Amino acid sequence: MYCLRCEREIPDDEMDKKNEELKTLYGIDSLEKGECPVCGNQMVRGPPV
Numbered sequence: 001m002y003c004l005r006c007e008r009e010i011p012d013d014e015m016d017k018k019n020e021e022l023k024t025l026y027g028i029d030s031l032e033k034g035e036c037p038v039c040g041n042q043m044v045r046g047p048p049v
């Protein structure tokens with residue numbers, strides 16, 4: 001998934017790991033909702049072409 005605002009990408013195979021990490025460390029569940037954990041923007045699939 002990709003955040004257009006941060007220009008940051010989280011590969012699909014890292015989403016689960018990242019989600020667990022953020023939930024455990026910070027109590028953030030943004031990734032479950034498809035939102036960027038940094039800015040809260042809705043993330044999109046794949047970087048823009």
Ligand SMILES: [Zn+2]
Pocket residue numbers: 003004005006007008036037038039040041
């Ligand atoms: Zn972002």
